[in-house]
Amino acid sequence: MSVTSRHGLRQTFLGRIHSGEWALGALIPSEARLADEYDCARTTVNRALQSLADEGLLIRKRKGGTRVCQTPVRKAKIDIPIIREQVTETGAKYSHRLVSRELTEPNSSVRQQLGLSPKQKAVHIKTLYLANERPYAFEDRWVNPAMVPKIMDAPLSEISVNEWLVKTVPFSNGDVVFSAANANPEISTQLKAKVAAALFVVQRRTWMDNGFITSVKVFYHEGYNLKSAL
């Protein structure tokens, strides 16, 4: 890795921040100046600085210049967990069990999330995921049947809802919310967790241009945690 490569410069700049040469909140030299100092193209300096800015270490403004961020470690990249991969990565055997699937009226909070009108029904699917036959996570999912009519006939005992949707729905947008919840009786039974145990919850919603597809809460086993990928 050359010193004047993007990554090389990145490291160099990181060093100048760590050493305190570029103090917190201080203005650092302009791209042109740095390109001159390191004898490389401004584009290269730009990309190095941008990558640091993406991570929240620098704040950049046109004309205002580039400053070291007051509060380091502000952004984290999270790999959104895919249960099958998580389980098989640890060497455990993956499996899942379809707990229930029914067409019913969702409560108002789910209705809002899926953008349904009152009295409209949706498909409610519960799935238990296992690692080496031990409960790993419990999934509580609502699917909009208007968007995915075939869902009621999908062979969800053989393939998990998630994987079936990925194969069936060409593509979708999504968002994610992390939270904590006490296990309710059903979930604690399924996960073999203590009653009221604190569980880590990942909620995902996915949609396409013309409507919501699914809203899903995954309750992980006790002690589960999620590490930032850097």
Add this chain to the structure above:
Amino acid sequence: MSVTSRHGLRQTFLGRIHSGEWALGALIPSEARLADEYDCARTTVNRALQSLADEGLLIRKRKGGTRVCQTPVRKAKIDIPIIREQVTETGAKYSHRLVSRELTEPNSSVRQQLGLSPKQKAVHIKTLYLANERPYAFEDRWVNPAMVPKIMDAPLSEISVNEWLVKTVPFSNGDVVFSAANANPEISTQLKAKVAAALFVVQRRTWMDNGFITSVKVFYHEGYNLKSAL
């Protein structure tokens, strides 16, 4: 935003994925071909594709080409919460209360996290954060006094530990872990939460080249959640 700009291309490519023209798992045209098709520089195509790859929508390999990722929404960017900002953003009044500060021997798990040897002492600091005088989060922090000797004299009633450290320690690396925990008696009292309530926990460790600085767990009030920043 021009069609042949980086963001314009990004949108166009997203459209081709959404529409199913570029199916999940399928190989898409090479950068050179796309640059030709849209009559722009290959660099521009490259940056558009890279941004999609960064978000986990594409997988790229030299010689292997670029494929649509089988599992969309795989990565999320998280803004690591800064309590003062979180509170003031909602319009509430921010304050904090120093609960305790003592030099003591940490348990083995904390000792490992800070990289201390047995019987070495560390500073244990507990802080309660409030929004409009209502408990918002409880912080349980260990600081390595070898790295930050002045910590015992810091005016932590006036300035929160976190902000004091940011001002005092020039810069540091860090990592983050998210999890869930049941409130223990002390925490539930402080946060005025139900006993054993499920709390969202953010644990952070920060270090410099020559040693660990601090390890901190923040327990948020009941119902708190963390949304992905896209």
Add this chain to the structure above:
DNA sequence: TAGTGGTCTAGACCACTCA
């Protein structure tokens, strides 16, 4: 209005990896 970052271009060379 001037200085800074944001971005595009055209060309080049390199690194990886598939066949």
Add this chain to the structure above:
DNA sequence: GAGTGGTCTAGACCACTAT
């Protein structure tokens, strides 16, 4: 070996904004 993405350069123009 050949095709693909990864990256650097030198130059250019533009957009924003602090002063």
